[in-house]
Structures are given as C-alpha cells and as structure tokens.
Amino acid sequence: MYDFRLKVFQRVAWNLSFTKAAQELQISQPAITKHIHELESIYNTKLFDRVGNKIVLTPAGITLLKHCDTILTEYNKLNYKMHQLNNKEVGQIRIGASLTIAQYILPTFLAQFCEEYPDISLDMQMHNTFEIEEMLHAQKIDIGLVEGPSRKPYLKYTPFLKDEIVAIIRSEARLGDGPFPLEKIKELPLILREHTSGTTLSIEENLQKKNIKYSSLNVRMHMGSTEGIKSFVKHSDCIGLLSIYSVCKELLNGEFRIIDFQDFSIERDFCFVQNQGDSSEIGQLFMDFINKKSLEQYGAHNYRGK
Incomplete structure (x- = not known):
C-alpha cells in the first residue's frame, strides 16, 4: 500500500550501507540500488554521497529521512486501526531490549504474544540501555525495555517489573x-x-x-x-x-x-521506554500483554501486583 522505496531508503539511511539494508529487508543489493535510484530520479537530487568506502546522507537525504520516519510510523498506526475495524490485530512492533531483559525475561512472553496475536510481527534487537535509548529517539524501534538508571527527558519510562x-x-x-x-x-x-x-x-x-x-x-x-x-x-x-x-x-x-x-x-526497575507523546495503540497492546504475563509469572514483583 505504501511506497516500499521509502522503507528501502530508510534502512539504507539508518545503516549507511546498501549491503546491511539488503540483509535486513531480505532483498538483493541490486534491488536496493534500483529503489534508491528511482527515488533520486523522482526528486531530481542525490540522496547519498560516497566518501571513500562509505556513504553519507546528502542534505536532501537528511530531509527525506526525517519525513520518511514520520510517514512510515503513521502508516503502521493506520494499518493497525483499519484492521481493528474487522476485529483483527495486525501490524508490526519493533522492540529494543537491554541484555538481561532480552535473555531472561522476554523470550517466553514473546512466544506467548506471537501465539495470541499471529498477525502482529515482532522484531527484537538486543543492546545495552544507552543504545536502546538512542535507537528509540532515532525512531529505529517503537518500544524499548531497559534496566539502567538512565532517565532522558525526551523519553517516557514506565516500570513493569522489579x-x-x-x-x-x-x-x-x-x-x-x-x-x-x-x-x-x-x-x-x-x-x-x-x-x-x-x-x-x-x-x-x-x-x-x-x-x-x-x-x-x-x-x-x-x-x-x-x-x-x-x-x-x-x-x-x-x-x-x-x-x-x-x-x-x-x-x-x-x-x-x-x-x-x-x-x-x-x-532497580525494569522499564518500558517510549518517546514522549507516543500514543501508539499497538504499542499499548504489547505493553499491556507483557504486564499481564509478568504479573502471572512473577506476582508481586510486577508493579501491577503490588
């Protein structure tokens, strides 16, 4: 429904690599190059410059990425809402989790979530707390789950487990x-x-x-x-x-x-972390599910089990 070329451009811009973008999207590198050239033809401008063996965004590329992130985020929200009209939960959630949570808390809960919501695809990346916060701020993920004491003013932290x-x-x-x-x-x-x-x-x-x-x-x-x-x-x-x-x-x-x-x-607290003002319904669905399963598994250690 939406222009796949924007998603291709976004992944190349995030990674500053045609190869990594091709791996993430599971398409060939020539296909990645083709989509980027088509976008450059539409806007009659270069989106990337090559500096040695690396690529960097041009000023036009920086502008496109800013709007591209917003467009694709809004499309995901629209896709979720439209399927809800038919009582279906459909969409994608990009998760970033710090290592302890990703290894020892989430796997069982994610398997249960996939069982209950088979039409919602999950993508989880595992990094330390600082990297998760940076990825969230850059809109590379939708929700973070972190364990550190860090508190950024532009992010919202919601404890879910002690x-x-x-x-x-x-x-x-x-x-x-x-x-x-x-x-x-x-x-x-x-x-x-x-x-x-x-x-x-x-x-x-x-x-x-x-x-x-x-x-x-x-x-x-x-x-x-x-x-x-x-x-x-x-x-x-x-x-x-x-x-x-x-x-x-x-x-x-x-x-x-x-x-x-x-x-x-x-x-300490294990916390959900979101961008301030995030009102994503599919994100709230995910957080409610994790809260529910944490309460069932860990009882009073869950904040809703107080």
Whole structure:
C-alpha cells in the first residue's frame, strides 16, 4: 500500500550501507540500488554521497529521512486501526531490549504474544540501555525495555517489573555467606558487565549512595556477556554481580550461592521506554500483554501486583 522505496531508503539511511539494508529487508543489493535510484530520479537530487568506502546522507537525504520516519510510523498506526475495524490485530512492533531483559525475561512472553496475536510481527534487537535509548529517539524501534538508571527527558519510562542485583559465587568457594560489612566489597575479586551496561550503572549508582567509589573496587574483568560472567564465576573464586533473574537456575541447582552485605541491596526497575507523546495503540497492546504475563509469572514483583 505504501511506497516500499521509502522503507528501502530508510534502512539504507539508518545503516549507511546498501549491503546491511539488503540483509535486513531480505532483498538483493541490486534491488536496493534500483529503489534508491528511482527515488533520486523522482526528486531530481542525490540522496547519498560516497566518501571513500562509505556513504553519507546528502542534505536532501537528511530531509527525506526525517519525513520518511514520520510517514512510515503513521502508516503502521493506520494499518493497525483499519484492521481493528474487522476485529483483527495486525501490524508490526519493533522492540529494543537491554541484555538481561532480552535473555531472561522476554523470550517466553514473546512466544506467548506471537501465539495470541499471529498477525502482529515482532522484531527484537538486543543492546545495552544507552543504545536502546538512542535507537528509540532515532525512531529505529517503537518500544524499548531497559534496566539502567538512565532517565532522558525526551523519553517516557514506565516500570513493569522489579529486579535485584545480587552478588553470586560458586558454591564450593571458601568465602562465607556473610552478611559482610559493605567495605569488604572493595577487597573481593569482582567480575562485572561492561561500563555502559545497565547492571553496572546500577551498581555504581547504589555504591555511590553508600560513599563507595566504583574506582575503589577490585574489578578483575569486565565482560559484555552475562553468560560469560556466569561461566567465569563457575571456574574461579571471583564474585559476579548480576540480576537475580539471570542466575535463578544456578541458585536452585546449587551451583551458585548469594553473598550478602550488611544494610545494602541493589534494587532497580525494569522499564518500558517510549518517546514522549507516543500514543501508539499497538504499542499499548504489547505493553499491556507483557504486564499481564509478568504479573502471572512473577506476582508481586510486577508493579501491577503490588
């Protein structure tokens, strides 16, 4: 119904790559080139310039992208509303989720959503909290689900699930269970997620409230993978600080145990994040579904289960 060439242009502009756009849209690169040339012919202007081995948007391309994002977003809303007239839920939702949520919370819920709404296609990308916020602001995704303490004024955050970051160690380690004085955390060998991770940002923020600088910690390694940290902890006496949701299985089967500190815990919110003023009905449908399933699965840890 809408001009597919706009979608092709949008993907090329987002990626600044004909090859990546072809992969995402699952069409050939010559087809991508053809659509772009057709648009340039219609507007009698170049949309991209080549600089060395890269392409960049021309001023005309920047203008087209701004309107293109708005047009395609509005088309998706129209498509959803028109099918609702026949009591059908049809559309597409582009989701961005930070790593803990994407790996340990969403998969089951997304499978259930696809079962209940087979005519709504989902596309999920997994990045850290900062990248999700940037993608949302650039309209590359429709809804974000993030875990970090970041709060951008141009975005709207809605908590949907409570989380706790816990200190875990392999069960065979000689260190006692505590609770230890919080100052001891400076001595313990830690393995943490990367600096831009929502988990690490939450740890830093909560320690600062107790006048403990992040730089004073004995961090043996930063690792960009929760599963990598878990594997490292299993084969060392290091302590990992991770979401309780990511280590439930290992705690239940006795591979890990939790180390407690006196008068200290790291609690945070998992949040939906949207652009301010977003009134998408299909987005609200998705968020209501996740809230419902979170309540069924986790009870009082869901905000609607208070």
